[in-house]
Amino acid sequence: MTNTLIDRARRGDARAFEQLAIEIERPLYRHAARMLGHDDAEDVVQDALLSAWKSLASFEGTSFRAWVFRIVTNRALDRLRSRRRHPELPLDPPTEDDDSATWAEPAAPGPELADLAADREALRVVEDALATIPADQRAALLLRDVEGFAYEEIATITSTEIGTVKSRIHRGRLAVRNILISRGWRGSGG
Amino acid sequence: MHPFGDLSAYLDEALSPEARASVQAHLDTCALCRTRLAELRGTARLIAGLPMPVPSRSLVPRVSIPIWVAPLRTFSTFASGAAILVFLASAALSSFPRMTSAGSAAAPAPNTLSAPQASAGAAAASSTLRPQDFNPAAAPSPAPAPNTDQVRVPTAQTGAAKERVDTSSPSVAYDAATRTYQAEPAQPAFAVSPWLWLVLGIAFGALSLILGRRLRSA
Numbered sequence: 001m002t003n004t005l006i007d008r009a010r011r012g013d014a015r016a017f018e019q020l021a022i023e024i025e026r027p028l029y030r031h032a033a034r035m036l037g038h039d040d041a042e043d044v045v046q047d048a049l050l051s052a053w054k055s056l057a058s059f060e061g062t063s064f065r066a067w068v069f070r071i072v073t074n075r076a077l078d079r080l081r082s083r084r085r086h087p088e089l090p091l092d093p094p095t096e097d098d099d100s101a102t103w104a105e106p107a108a109p110g111p112e113l114a115d116l117a118a119d120r121e122a123l124r125v126v127e128d129a130l131a132t133i134p135a136d137q138r139a140a141l142l143l144r145d146v147e148g149f150a151y152e153e154i155a156t157i158t159s160t161e162i163g164t165v166k167s168r169i170h171r172g173r174l175a176v177r178n179i180l181i182s183r184g185w186r187g188s189g190g
Numbered sequence: 191m192h193p194f195g196d197l198s199a200y201l202d203e204a205l206s207p208e209a210r211a212s213v214q215a216h217l218d219t220c221a222l223c224r225t226r227l228a229e230l231r232g233t234a235r236l237i238a239g240l241p242m243p244v245p246s247r248s249l250v251p252r253v254s255i256p257i258w259v260a261p262l263r264t265f266s267t268f269a270s271g272a273a274i275l276v277f278l279a280s281a282a283l284s285s286f287p288r289m290t291s292a293g294s295a296a297a298p299a300p301n302t303l304s305a306p307q308a309s310a311g312a313a314a315a316s317s318t319l320r321p322q323d324f325n326p327a328a329a330p331s332p333a334p335a336p337n338t339d340q341v342r343v344p345t346a347q348t349g350a351a352k353e354r355v356d357t358s359s360p361s362v363a364y365d366a367a368t369r370t371y372q373a374e375p376a377q378p379a380f381a382v383s384p385w386l387w388l389v390l391g392i393a394f395g396a397l398s399l400i401l402g403r404r405l406r407s408a
Contacts, residue, residue, distance in 0.1 A: 014254035170198035
């Protein structure tokens, strides 16, 4: 069905493209909102979808979803770079060896990570933790854990090597884990 | 040596078969790495379980609608409102002169009638005008200049009545039965019927509704 819509859209069928966009609108907004915050996410997604329509003829891949996510991710990263007149964190800080990355230890026993999912306050902590990690790590982590893309797809979306994707996901996930641990959760569940 | 750097990729099944087997063999013997793996798995689940934010509006661009539809709808809406306002205003103004013309009867009479007739009072007002008494060159209105028969000011028995005829930019109606012209109040040449504005308002309103439905259905 989606492939049919893509074929129709590539032939200039605007309604077919709109159906495709409706299917993917929410995930795109979710991704953009977690990258940028809610304020800019709507504009970025709408601009990205319009750009996708205009450049649909250049789409040659097999995954329309990955292609549109690439447009949104690039625009979100561009928007973040433009904000950085006074940067606080680099988008992708110099990496150290992933094996030697710091693992924070819980200071005192707390709830397990598995218990957090039902805790609204804990979910807010997770969102805050995501917002503090470098944007490139956040993009890779969200594309993996939320959107379910494979490492190869994430490498295509973010125009990087698979090794870089692997490192970004691990380091981003570890950073979120460390923030949660610092809040007192044991994190031994799961 | 703990394979910490490979744990996330192991979790995501993104390692090569050889690397995966190596990590698996280490996990079988290392409790610390199993704990770290569980922590990463729990973190990934928390991230995946975050609530879905909802946009406040549709983000799908309406590419199936010609680009001019939305501006045209806006224009039609404003044009409809403006036309109806003009209709109401013109309808109100059209009754305004009738209410005020009687009150302005004392104003000096312009030039349609000759001075002797203007001063002749009721007798002159009821008299029959001859063509040579009518001065079309002096008339301010585009009324047709009579050149035959007679011009008669009907029922203008008083100065006030004559004034009404004179100040309303009279046109001259031809009475075939009596072969006379009758001066009567005429609309200014630039006046447009109020109903025309009403029709325009309805037309633009209908266009706005049609375009609005087109936008919503897309």
